């Protein structure tokens with residue numbers, strides 16, 4: 523039992539992202555006809571699978587280091603009839619060198635060591651005229667606690683994308699409902715497991731994990747941590 527994977531059981535995406543916003547972002551990545559799409563840090567690849575469902579001529583590769591999440595993505599791909607158009611690969615995304623028309627990188631910038639490093643590493647992966655959907659954190663309130671791992675405002679994040687050789691085509695940010703849905707569903711999967719497994723050896727560990735997560739969310743980063751979805755294209 524991997525408690526972190528268990529905590530994802532009730533989530534649609536491993537990010538504060540609603541169905542409506544996912545649909546808007548896929549539309550903002552157009553044109554998608556015959557596009558080759560790479561999802562770097564795909565998790566269970568929900569957005570990639572939705573994109574492939576929306577555009578029957580697109581093909582995709584989803585890459586992630588977590589085997590359990592990839593198993594979920596393979597089951598979902600088969601169930602939705604897009605399995606033949608997607609490869610789901612267990613690998614370190616920082617080692618990947620393929621190019622694509624569309625790159626998705628949502629919540630995975632830490633793999634490269636931070637936002638700037640991620641933007642720089644992904645830029646050569648985009649073909650001419652390609653689009654990157656980049657999802658990353660930003661400082662939404664004036665004085666965040668020091669350990670949130672984000673020190674940039676939204677404006678600074680967008681300015682950084684320009685410095686790294688991109689032009690912005692679309693900006694969206696997760697709203698409070700998306701955050702609350704994401705965080706409370708993360709906790710709820712563990713709460714359900716606690717109810718169903720009262721005598722399990724991991725009971726105390728899982729209870730402590732959900733308590734810590736809920737406390738950090740409500741006391742430290744709710745309203746302070748923002749999450750941006752930027753559709754970017756290479757600058758020339």
Ligand SMILES: C[S@@+](CC[C@H](N)C(=O)[O-])C[C@H]1O[C@@H](n2cnc3c(N)ncnc32)[C@H](O)[C@@H]1O
Pocket residue numbers: 535536537562563564565566567568585586587588591613614615616627628629630632633
């Ligand atoms: C916050 S999750 C986002 C998942 C997905 N993009 C989504 O929005 O649902 C970040 C993902 O990056 C993956 N990841 C982190 N570092 C990685 C690395 N070096 N190589 C491959 N995957 C990595 C994690 O396993 C995790 O699934």
